[in-house]
Amino acid sequence: IFMLNHDHVCQFYGANYEGQYTSILSDYCTRGSLEDLFKQHDKWDDFFKNSLIFDIVKGMLYIHHSPLRSHGNLKPSNCLIDSRFMVKLTDFGLISQRLKMIKKGEISSPRSPCSKLWTAPEILKSVIPPPEGTQCGDVYSFAIIAHEILFQRGPFYRKEKKYTAEEIIDFVMSPPSGGPFRPSLEDNDDNIIDQQWRKTLRRCWAQRAKERPGFHELKHLQHSMQRETNLVDSLFQRLQQYSYSLEEKVEEKTEQYRAEKEKSDSLLYQMLPKMVAERLKMNFDVRPETYDNVTVYFSDIVGFSDICHRSEPLEVVRMLNELYTMFDQIIDSFDVYKIETIGDAYMVVSGLPERNGENHAREIARMALSLRGSVLNNFVIEHLPNERLKLRIGIHTGPVVAGVVGMKMPRYCLFGDTVNTAARMEQTGKELQIHLSPTTKNILMNFNTFTLKKRKSVVELKV
Structure with missing residues (x-):
């Protein structure tokens, strides 16, 4: 049927x-x-x-x-x-x-x-x-x-x-x-x-x-x-039928166009911030913009190379897809913007493209706690069920320059020492812990909602 x-x-x-x-x-x-x-x-x-x-x-x-x-x-x-x-x-x-x-x-x-x-x-x-x-x-x-x-x-x-x-x-x-x-x-x-x-x-x-x-x-x-x-009557009725048919086809094609436009817009908004995408759609220039204060988040998987060595390529892809799909769903609850994933690295920022005062540090901190909790309590590696996935997280606050790079597959990228420092904070952090820079720590203290602990040893960063 x-x-x-x-x-x-x-x-x-x-x-x-x-x-x-x-x-x-x-x-x-x-x-x-x-x-x-x-x-x-x-x-x-x-x-x-x-x-x-x-x-x-x-x-x-x-x-x-x-x-x-x-x-x-x-x-x-x-x-x-x-x-x-x-x-x-x-x-x-x-x-x-x-x-x-x-x-x-x-x-x-x-x-x-x-x-x-x-x-x-x-x-x-x-x-x-x-x-x-x-x-x-x-x-x-x-x-x-x-x-x-x-x-x-x-x-x-x-x-x-x-x-x-x-x-x-x-x-x-x-x-x-x-x-x-x-x-x-x-x-x-x-x-x-x-x-x-x-x-x-x-x-x-x-x-x-x-x-x-x-x-x-x-x-x-x-x-x-x-x-x-009667030829005239028949022709008139056929013209009426054709008119009705044409109206329906136009309406159908218009609806199909709307549906396809929504799909393409949805895909575009996943690649670029909405306000940036809208400017590009109107053929406006998107010039690089300086942001005085944003908070950048980096995380990666501890022992990722060892996991890859013990897994088939498709199993690694499946694991990362499940992990980052879970992450993507979680970050929707916070005022943050996902920049990119490279291998096992996950990068998120708050405070751009729309500025949010000092809330960027709080949003990233809350998000980091949620991501860490989801890995600890909910995530299981399907092909290595006895293996516990361990995240290493680094956060830093400071100025950046943001802009769209490239014509084919354009990317919204961040530039500046803040990005490098956040990456170093992640690299020098400890597994299943959130490593903050003093700058981020000072902003979070203003909210009186976070428990912060100072590291015993001094960590030197090469920025």
């Missing part, structure tokens, strides 16, 4: 069965069904009637040539109408599942007398009707629908009398004297039926299923049936 794709077949996306409730996801048709169209009591011209009928023919021809082979439940409520008044067939291919649910008692049978008005006599008489229906039965159902379209008098219109659904079903199954019981084909004050339609409908609802024509034969009738349509 998922593979069926045709202009006159409603696209099926899925179904969900929950007890007595069944939910089906398919294309939405704005004008409801053919049954809804009948209830509006509008007067239709022959061109519109023929268009509806041959839309059904085209859809049924496609279904009969598909792996489904038949519809099995063709009736006006299953002929949906889209915004261009095109018929799209639905409710095919799920009848077997529905019958299984009926046998289990999960739902009651939907085959009330009113729903059987379009069912072929041989199927009505069958003790165990085929759940998928038959091709000949579909042709019979089509004929009853086509008659309803041509006369617009409801299903199974009889000129002499209005019968109940129960009476109609009984007469169809057990015809009275005088031949099969079928709808009237005589002209009336409102309808003059084409002679070719009379012959066609009589063949389509023939009592013997084998005498009914196939939809491939019915499709060839379209040219002769519509040859006398």
